Amino acid sequence: MNMETKSGVPLQLSASSLRIGGQAEIILCASLFYFRIPRALWRERMEQVKAFGYNAIDVYFPWNYHERAEGSWDFTGERDAEAFLQQAAEAGLWVVARPGPYICSEWDGGGLPAYLYAKPEMTIRSADPAYMAAVKKWYERIIPLLAKYELNRGGTVLCVQIENELDFYDCPDPAAYIAALRDLAIEGGIESPLIACAGQGGLYEASGLVDGVVPTCNFYPNDRDPAFEAKAASYERRLAEMDVPLMVTETNRSHFLLRRLLSCGAKLVGPYLQVSGTNFGFTNGTNNWGDPLAFMTSDYDFHGMISPEGHVRKEAYEGRLMRRVIRNYGNALAEAATAPADGIASIDGGKPAGGSLLERQLELVGGGHLLFLANVGETAETVALRLRQQGEAVIPQATRLQSIPSRCAILPVDVPLETWGAEGTLRYATAELSDVFRAAGRTVMVFHAELGQEGEISLALGQAATLLEARNMNANGVQAQTHAQEQAQDQAEAGEILLTFRAEAGRQAACTLELADGQTLVVIGLERQDALLLHGIEEDGSLAFEQEQAYDLEPHELNIGWSAQVLQPTESMSEASPTALVEAEFLEEHGIYRGFAWYKANSGAPADADVQGLLILQGSDAISLYADTAFIGTCTPGGGSRFLPSGGVGGNCELTARVEIWGHTNFDDARLPGLRLDSMKGLRGITAVSGIQRLTSNWRVLRVGSRIADPALLGAACDDSDWAFVSFGGWLSPDHPAFEYYRRRFTASGKADSFTLQFKGIQSLAHVYVNGVSAGHVNPFDPYLDITAHVQPGEETLVAVFLERVLGLPAGEVTLYEGSAARNWQLSACGEEELLAHAQRHEADAAPSELPIALAAGGTAWLYGSLPEEARDIPGGWRVEAEGSGMKLTVLLNGTIVGRLWTAGGAARPVFSGGDQRSFYLPGAWMREPGNGLAILLEAVEAGETSQLERLIFTPVGLPAERNSGEG
Template structure:
């Protein structure tokens, strides 16, 4: 048929007037250009404006992001297989510089960090790989992937061509490409593309504007890069395709999204609305011209140890389709349908032109039609963006199909109608007026799975030489009609899979018709080394010794639904076996009695500090090579007279606790330090003479410094930096929470008026912190407050959170611009402060989307007059040390320790047969700290995601006895710590094997 031969007549039975909005990406600096392969790789991987070619074959890259460093190595295969089973043919991942080179020159690529082994496992599973080598990665990861040791190289400026930085980047590229380059596809590996840099806010452009970008390219090429590559990320967003198709004729490379967001930072689980969005936006990408996309992230994960950034704690679930514990969310199944379709029809989608189809025939304007047409066929996407359910038939020539009546489209559903698709064995799919899940080639048999709502009709037509031996189920509405070389297949969908068979000479075509629910539970896999299709189980894992490993949510009742196996030679029912013990009440372990050890030995007078780093003034965390989230500092303070004093620390990130002569004296509040110095003030009692003073500092994640360009030494410094002084009086602090506000669309253009006008006048209103003055809409608002006159030598204003952007003025002078939404920041007021007042504060808040405003506390601090100069003579050592000596541990009986403390206990793990019990350890009653399972650091608590415990990876649990250890910064009692089950993630494990009887509603065969 010609492109014009298929006409759409839309017969609507229901219509709603509201069309949902989309969220298009608009990240600054993102390009859409992909650079071509070197000549050596072009035969293996190439592209044109329409799509990718791998070994000369058109391939749609359905890619899932999987981050190896956030998943235990023992679970890599499990998580990768879950992505593969969803129809994805490619895995994307970062390579993390600081993870692999924690100290300069000491590379770590073994064990859990064996990056090459991860890529080889991707290949073993028959998938391709896209590798993002940095140097910057983001990923809500410590420092965005930059090593801590870079901070201590004088003059270094990140994301520039400054020589010290570029030498360090060359050093990293030389190492990472020694692993990646041999694994490129033209050298026998899985790597088909590479990304250099990430989310740089400057556009590199197709010609690579700027010497920094060209240096990265030249170094990568020198180190062996030959496959296609792109700079800094392409088409990022939660709806990267936007709302309109693009014409591939204007492009030089295929459209690809390297981050198509499935969730967001600090999300956990999935809600139906977001699952619906992932489904619709995936189909839009297919309809509008995509050559591939990466669902970021496809698999939820964990920030083990202290690798989290300041937006995360242990969980990096992200609300991903595959949860942190390996469970499936609703959007796993909806994303699977789009991915399976895309990879089944790569020959069209990766080699076609996209354009809006004009209304033709009896089309109703409520249905939007977009076409992708090429040499191998066409796909017409029918988009029901009406907001309500509709029904439609499709006009082909003078006929309406399906002939039995209209098919239904749910609100926002997109139906792909395939036309004149070239299939194996010289067969053509003339049209398919129904959803196609995917196809599996099985020798001379091709199995096509189609789906539709129960009761809906479906229809498709195949043409090939010598159509014969046709059978269909004996159901009303189900039949196959042969006319010459064409076979017309008509189906009425029901809850049981229906099998149709058509033969074209030696080629067999099997059509399996299922409901959308069964389509979600249909899997394309290998069985006994040969391609197969399985319908029925919630998941189809490994096939081991003729049986299929499957899972079912543990909360489901009754037996697994009927399952079926389709191989080249026929179809069989699958029989299951599982243990009813999976419902046992003994599935959750109970912790035993606790032991406790003090965590403040480093604060005690006389503690051996010979190996500690010595300096005149305190150095930031990491100066001694330690990369943990803790550091101890010690100094001696002499006073002539005993009494109460104040300590002014000019810069601390993010928390500090002081000890005087071994006893806890005071602690600051937790304040995340990012760009600017964060002063802290503590009260201490000193004895006359010399006093041994120690400080424990902690940070809660180094900022990922998204988009930052410039000096690295002061950016997000942690621990104690700069001067520490002593005063006779403590600091003064005042909370600021009563504001007058006014919406004003001029923004900073109106600053002169808005910072000087009387806030008691017309248009101004009262508000407080944590109130959305924007009513959920984008806009600009000025906040005004009069600051009290507090005594001191320096004044600082601290904001806990502003959403989104803040511009701070004092007495009409602009002091600060902060564009880190909801991140804490400090503003030094000294340059505009008026002694004796008045001091008029004005804050312009820019809200870009959703709720906005001053979302947290605001505090005014004044540093007191110091006694003498800065305190000199410091020693520091990074990290905390869990006591190894048995004598350090005592039975814990009750009460808080009121000092840093380690706790440990044991528990027995004997799960019921046939069950995967998803376990977490809760931290109720604790302050802040870390958890270890059998020596593995599971990360930080409290979580920032809405989940009530830290994940206990099943591969690190032992049958029988296990040890759980906890470090709590304030020594809170562990009385409420318990192991809990996450019921939504728990699964029963089943094995399915072919039965002796078919048991499938199927066509008979000759």
């Protein structure tokens, strides 16, 4: 493959460097997503990123954020991607642009428009012509925009990523697909390097290894994985063979891990989501972070440097410190080659009992090395290093070196002081060098060590040095004052200086040396926390510090005027006339891609039928089911089926299913139908169950040794009279895995027209055949199977199951649900705009209310809150926590959905992931004058229980915490 970078392009890549305009750089790249941050705050977030050490941002461009329906494009207002790129250029931040077409990002559908899923002839994320024709329409809009802001055209776009972690997806031909995307990007004007990231290490599967596309790596290890350096370094070597550097386009957010990546030669380090945000509107995704299904929260926060509302967290200071260390070594580090640390040093006495590691080093250009001492353990430990290049000398010589958990100290060895314009060598330091300042004959070097620990710095100056002053620092191991100062002076004559200090909070240690050439060298030692808050070095060599940003996190009382309007829960919120359907169909097939929908149908059961429950077929995401006005329950089947008991419901009733598309899955997982990337939402039917047959007993069983099913053993012609009789899955087999055929007959109800099997509790894999014909597969996550197409009512039916079991795991209890399929379907829906219109229509009828507010099971209501004028006095806005039980909330601020929550507790609630499950953010930028209002749709979703919203707790955003100015 040809990885040669185009000549004349500002970004040039080689095995050992990443150059921008000819200058070697280390890129620290923070995710910053315009679609999760109010436009008024884009620049503020950019400045925060810059202030804390990052020189680049990566940004996805979600296709479905801009093409809201097929052929309907929007790049205005909050969706103005060009304005975002312009602001990034003005802020001086390089941009790694990621236009997909698929982006993942825990976003609705991973950015793919849901209308694609309703095209059965299309194969997504492949070179399929139908899919590529749709992608072309997206690329024709987004690619020229990115090209306009490339570095060589006055913008700051460094490179463009096509696709995203394709190696997680079963793409039939990665090379053909990536090549097709590459060609579209080039046709659209992209001249910068194109990249493709591997999510689980499959460079070919992610990039096709096609010419003109650079593979990059995404790493999400346990930050304390002791073997991580070996993995990262192996990819660095593989990429170096292609003459490109290791670029880590996604990884975890701790700078402990980022330092370890730096040791492995990474030239671009991109921790994912250092700047958090919010999934406004109906943009949340669903994915496999649960059991396996998970709903993504509106709050999108992996605890990076900047919170969703813009609060600076402690980790941000680690980012700034890391950048200062990188900047100190400049080009020498930016072009450094990674190598095993044992080439120059090792931990004396072998690997310690704790978690200390010395795995990698960087060989600095111009001489010298950086050692990376990491501690992946739980406790601090004292270590010593043996330096091979210094005659097997063991350091430190006069102090102790402590290795601290979750720290990766960057320690210099044999670094020429010429790096900073001085003579001599920094032989070694057990304290980290964080800052160097040089001006007017003075060089100031600032080192730091952990609180209470010692730092040791060895200098070979190559010239005589006069000790002018020492404060809280020992020179040559002797306190530098009075008579002791004379002793230190003698040793300084040869220019061999050993400095030691103890790191104490708020105390500077310093040593000032006058060199024979007239230059002054000042060495300062700080405690690490003080170093994190070091803002800079002044012209006179003094240090300027800042206070850590702290915020008022105490709730504030707001005098909110509440009112409520109880709704008819079975009524659609859409003003449009419903669409008549022959049968239930998925929502995307009717142009419904987000929001709520209402299915209405006749149960199909005779009036005198004893309906024992309702069975939802192929349903997702959140479905609340009613029979006439009776609430049956809420469920989240994940695209599978679900039986809801409903004793007392008569036949011939009207069924209503209120369905919310929480979000299309952003990740492909075969365990649940709703987790397939092209899965659709809604439901495919409801059965009024009038008969339940327990079929677990009396199956014929045959043990075999082959994984390949034999058709001769599946049909009616097979004589199974000599097979043993057992309960389903009950044969005790010595085989692991065990392959078994189970056969059983039942007589189908003559009054039913819908038949579904459930294998409750199955922990095996089952292929089900009905009357000799394959009816489908069953697994532990999707234990229902609709066999209606293979059953004749009133006739005997043969069920044969080819079962694969491991280590005797259960095969489950077998149940047959028989009943009547619902009919005479109608469908209506509403998105965000229609939901707002519904709220506005009912507000005039709302009655004064107050919290707590309770709703009977299945009830719905609008809760309106008129925010007082003082709410606008907090420029940052508010973080609001909801307390309650069994209640689902959709929260609108001034007409925009700012949060969707499901209060804790109850059997109906799914797993939530991705951020804070209890709260939502009211952006101050979206407050207006006069009058700010909340409209909250309340849904009581727990069957048999009253749901309650206890209270909403308002905490201001961005207010500084009061500091104690007195001594303490």
